[in-house]
Amino acid sequence: MPGNRITExxxxxxxxxxxxxxxxxxxxxxxxxxxxxxxxxxFVSNVVVQTLxxxxxxxxxxxMKKCLALLVAGGGGGAGGYxxxxAGGGGGGGGxxxxxxxxxxxxxxxxxxxxAAGAASNGVTAPTAGGDTYIGAAGSEILKATxxxxxxxxxxxxxxxxLYAAGGxxxxxxxxxxxxxxxxxxxxxxxxxTNGWGGAGGGSLFGNGGLQPAVNTAGVDGNGYGSGGxxxxxxxxxxxxxxxxKIGIIYIIEFLG
Numbered sequence: 001m002p003g004n005r006i007t008e009x010x011x012x013x014x015x016x017x018x019x020x021x022x023x024x025x026x027x028x029x030x031x032x033x034x035x036x037x038x039x040x041x042x043f044v045s046n047v048v049v050q051t052l053x054x055x056x057x058x059x060x061x062x063x064m065k066k067c068l069a070l071l072v073a074g075g076g077g078g079a080g081g082y083x084x085x086x087a088g089g090g091g092g093g094g095g096x097x098x099x100x101x102x103x104x105x106x107x108x109x110x111x112x113x114x115x116a117a118g119a120a121s122n123g124v125t126a127p128t129a130g131g132d133t134y135i136g137a138a139g140s141e142i143l144k145a146t147x148x149x150x151x152x153x154x155x156x157x158x159x160x161x162x163l164y165a166a167g168g169x170x171x172x173x174x175x176x177x178x179x180x181x182x183x184x185x186x187x188x189x190x191x192x193x194t195n196g197w198g199g200a201g202g203g204s205l206f207g208n209g210g211l212q213p214a215v216n217t218a219g220v221d222g223n224g225y226g227s228g229g230x231x232x233x234x235x236x237x238x239x240x241x242x243x244x245x246k247i248g249i250i251y252i253i254e255f256l257g
Contacts, residue, residue: 052112052250058135059109063256067106069143070252072096072204072226074115074130075245076148076168076185078219080122081198081234085157087190088165088219091118091228091245092148093182093202093209094130095171099143111137115147115248118168120219120229122241127151130171130226133248146171148182148202148228151242157190164189167199168228180205186212188231198231201243210243219243 048061060067072094079088094115115131130147149168157163167185183202190196198219201209207224219230219242229243 046256048254048256050252053114055113057109058112060106061254061256064103064254065257066100066102066255068100068253069135070098071133071143071145071250072206072248073133073145073147073171074117074248075204075222075226075228076130076150077118077120077127077245078201078210078229078231078242079127079151079153079165080232080242081240083234083239084237085190085193085235086154087188087196087198087233088154088231088242089151089167089188090185090199090201090209090231091127091151092168092170092185093204093228094148094226094248095145095173095182096180096205097143097145097173097176098178099176110135112250117247118150118245120242120244122239126153127242130245141175143175145173148245151185151199151231154188157193162189162191170202185228194235196233198233201228201230203227222246225249
């Protein structure tokens with residue numbers, strides 16, 4: 001070969017495995033030489049995706065070297081409008097976290113939990129928060145996000161002032177290389193005996209929450225995974241339910257050797 005520098009190598013439009021041997025053998029001592037085994041660890045031959053939407057056990061695909069895990073917690077439920085002149089707040093979006101793991105981090109398998117969707121309310125029963133999503137056993141998680149908070153039930157309008165019902169807080173991502181909060185749910189509002197609207201649900205990494213409903217309309221369910229449900233507004237004798245949140249999810253991109 002002309003020399004031992006890469007810039008001195010001739011062009012090769014049809015390389016073979018043996019063509020890398022001059023590069024491997026350019027060191028003068030054993031510690032400076034690159035072995036075939038070490039060189040092969042730099043290469044990825046395939047990529048596989050696993051989408052996890054029900055609590056269980058994650059088992060890596062054979063040959064996995066590293067994996068990028070993205071997870072989002074469940075979205076909170078939206079609050080309903082109770083009887084006449086009431087509006088509920090939207091549920092908060094679930095938190096998210098992203099992290100690159102090695103095969104040693106995961107081992108043969110890892111338990112995981114998918115955060116449940118926050119339940120919607122009717123005019124009387126309060127909504128519930130979204131559930132946490134995490135990889136690993138509870139108490140020893142290696143990646144986790146908390147669920148979005150539930151929207152607040154509104155009170156009936158009885159004076160010439162605006163009344164607000166708070167939206168649920170956004171969830172929080174933890175333990176990741178990148179951690180993100182879900183968006184909080186919006187406030188429900190009324191300003192007369194017939195006018196107002198429920199709060200929109202908070203969004204998550206994977207999509208928008210339930211849209212803000214029209215006057216005297218039930219809340220809209222969350223859209224993307226981990227998003228919050230919208231609040232309902234009632235301006236008649238019939239209660240208007242809030243919208244349900246959306247379940248969490250774990251999305252794993254595996255890099256195989």
